[in-house]
Amino acid sequence: MPINIPKGLPARTILERENIFLMDKDRASAQDIRPLKILILNLMPEKERTETQLLRLLSNSALQISIDFIHTESYQSRNVPKSHLEQFYLTFSDVKQKHYDGLIITGAPVEQMHFEQVDYWPEMVEIMDWADQHVTSTLHICWGAQAALYHHFQVDKFDRSNKISGVYSHQLIEPTNKLVRGINDLFFAPHSRYTDTDFQAIEHHPELFILDHSEQAGPLLIASRNKKHVMITGHIEYDANTLAEEYQRDLAKGLNVNMPENYYPNENINNTPLNRWRSSAYLLFSNWLNYYVYQVTPYNL
Template structure:
């Protein structure tokens, strides 16, 4: 949240130079506060797990947030009961008349498919196009980030020689940008994907800024210059054990997969992994909600 201080306080200019969020008393008096409305397009197969992971993060700020979950009407979910979807989820047809302050589009384990071959691609495109005028800021995660880069900016994904799987070190390019405010210069984040995005294509696109990158995992945090879209290519929302469960699941199925890198102590799958990315996860979600949603969204949508 911003700090509210007098216009003439000597420290004010120094704080602004350091990019600390300062609000004048006059503006603070005029501020109206209401709950934020966040739409979560949950594309993950284990929807209840993803719900918990995201709600834990969205609930860790001083802001009141009203959540609406969205399910793809053009896709039949196999890992969740119909009763759960009927009770807790909406379809796009049911919400497209509304305005939302923020939206999250999750990842999905379908990266082996060309985007146009995904059975709900047309519906997702309609949602992404609708969001341009009906959502203040959109946070895209993993495959959702790749889908946004492809649809909005024409940047396609490419297959990796092996799965990007583990916890990797990342560096920020500009610590004064609001989204990564408070981040360490180097921080960890988990990845689990078979495809990636070209760093060169992102850097060459005049509409995008690469905020964080990993020498091993590639592009990580991408921000559109109009601050409308935030693309996160990894899974900061993952719990400490999520990669372990993915590894054990694939291993049990006979899928050839390496042990997640930099994850298990001593690379020993029998040992409990540690969550070394939690603080930056909370910080990113808090920064997104505050700077890109709460501070930018109109009090009353026209």
């Protein structure tokens, strides 16, 4: 089944070129089926890029999926046209009386601030608490994962001595878990962050478990035992060139950052990076949709 996204969304043109099966609300309403309703809280500065990345991964499913985007009311992004938000986004006030099958909370460029220092943290807390009663399962990405671990499970983050940036190998330690069904025992994932989570606290937390291990990057996948929360510490949704563009942007800002590790072929910045995590990303998202959302969500939301 296709993914149902708004008419005119810029991501549509890109996804259609990639032969992603799409439909709009008019066509979807003609099908006698209840789609999965997914809400995306997009906190990333380049919202249009993140929309495309997430919609691409959500499309690889036999289920019909209906998407709503929301942005924060308490903080206005400076990197996206106001007209784009007005046309394609809702706010939490618009949706808080609704129920959703799934929620995705993206990363955000605020990880070097403590959570309570973030302008929209009170709104984030309200949304996360609301999701406990109104959403079947939530997928948290990068800073969104750190926020969930801090708020729901009292697991804090700490500053790294330097930024971790690159593509790192991960080994499954829970290979029979349905969330990682089909993913290779050894797989790759991009990471880009200045902070780490207290992984020892996660290991000893009775409500959480870790699904993989990486010597350099730490675990990528953490989940709650009740399936309500899946935390992705990296950016498995990234395109092949996203880390390169981040690196160039950091250099342009005069930041002292290292070249992304294990990323450019032969460690040569002139070589085009290859996407070595695409299949794992597709499998992870489709497994979450199937086993953590569709199989346990009520028919009548």
